[in-house]
Amino acid sequence: MKPVAPSEVEQRLERLRLACRNTGMRMTHQRLEIFREVAQSNEHPDAETIFKRVREKMPTISHDTVYRTLASLEEMGLVDRVETMAGRARYDANPDCHHHFVCTRCGSIADFYLDQAPSLPEGIENLGSAESLHVQVRGICHNCKNN
Amino acid sequence: MKPVAPSEVEQRLERLRLACRNTGMRMTHQRLEIFREVAQSNEHPDAETIFKRVREKMPTISHDTVYRTLASLEEMGLVDRVETMAGRARYDANPDCHHHFVCTRCGSIADFYLDQAPSLPEGIENLGSAESLHVQVRGICHNCKNN
DNA sequence: TCTCTAGATAGGAATTGTTCTTATATAGGA
DNA sequence: TCCTATATAAGAACAATTCCTATCTAGAGA
Numbered sequence A, B: 001m002k003p004v005a006p007s008e009v010e011q012r013l014e015r016l017r018l019a020c021r022n023t024g025m026r027m028t029h030q031r032l033e034i035f036r037e038v039a040q041s042n043e044h045p046d047a048e049t050i051f052k053r054v055r056e057k058m059p060t061i062s063h064d065t066v067y068r069t070l071a072s073l074e075e076m077g078l079v080d081r082v083e084t085m086a087g088r089a090r091y092d093a094n095p096d097c098h099h100h101f102v103c104t105r106c107g108s109i110a111d112f113y114l115d116q117a118p119s120l121p122e123g124i125e126n127l128g129s130a131e132s133l134h135v136q137v138r139g140i141c142h143n144c145k146n147n
Numbered sequence C: 001t002c003t004c005t006a007g008a009t010a011g012g013a014a015t016t017g018t019t020c021t022t023a024t025a026t027a028g029g030a
Numbered sequence D: 001t002c003c004t005a006t007a008t009a010a011g012a013a014c015a016a017t018t019c020c021t022a023t024c025t026a027g028a029g030a
Helices: A006-023 A029-039 A046-058 A063-075 B006-023 B027-037 B047-057 B065-073 B122-126
Strands: A078-082 A090-092 A099-103 A110-111 A128-141 B080-082 B091-093 B098-101 B107-114 B128-141
Touching: A006 A029, A029 A063, A046 A063, A063 A128, A078 A099, A078 B047, A090 A110, A099 B128, A110 B047, A128 B098, B006 B027, B027 B047, B047 B065, B065 B080, B107 B122
Parallel strands: A099 A128, B098 B128
Antiparallel strands: A078 A090, A099 A110, A128 B128, B080 B091, B098 B107
């Protein structure tokens, strides 16, 4: 999987700086490094993976900080949490509208884009007010199929 | 939310009996009662809820049996596990192709049906071989909106 | 630049959801 | 009815996440 382009990473980091300024949330080293890990990865890392990577640079980082920060970033709309069937939540800093292909064998997640949003049925507003739509395709990824 | 029609519940139980006969899996009281709880509910109960309800009839039922049985039923294709953002897995015995509206406030889940499956983009087969497609609409349900 | 303080962190304990272990029980075929 | 592979109960263990609290610090204001 090709890495996120450096210019794109920089744009994402800029969004973090802006969001901190706008919401009054402090821009700590921890937040910067945690967000950077998500922003520069296409592989939708889980909290433990992020924890391990950040710890290379900041050996005293705690699990709590990683979880708390990811929750804040999610609340600010800077990252999305992706739920799969595999127990651990995965994180995603791609701000464009997209969907996920989830490999049910290895758990890898890949983004894809829909040309047009699926048309929801008439009665959907009887259920509540929709805020977001998530399409998840599950199957076996090529890497697993070839092994 | 209206309950599942008794005739539909009976059909679902019949599918369980058939599946047990076909796969050689034993038809125990515990399995029957656990499946019945999922089959007769529209509310996509989680394992703990199922555990509590079954315990009314079978006071010695264990958590392990509930989890193990739900996993077996899922493997046999008799129930689906629904992942939401809320930590606990939810279960569903509706065998028809359907999708979910998830309330992000109270966690309630409602089924809806799509007239036609969303058309996946050209390149999707480059990611892997798709096996199932899940559309989840998130928002605030009417019950929450009015409180 | 220095000070101050509300908000953030580290470290470990606690909690929650789920799975494992093992002794006992039972479904269903012979 | 008997036999045995399979399933269960009970509680321990595990894994992911959150809580607790003493300490620290970003960033506003002097």
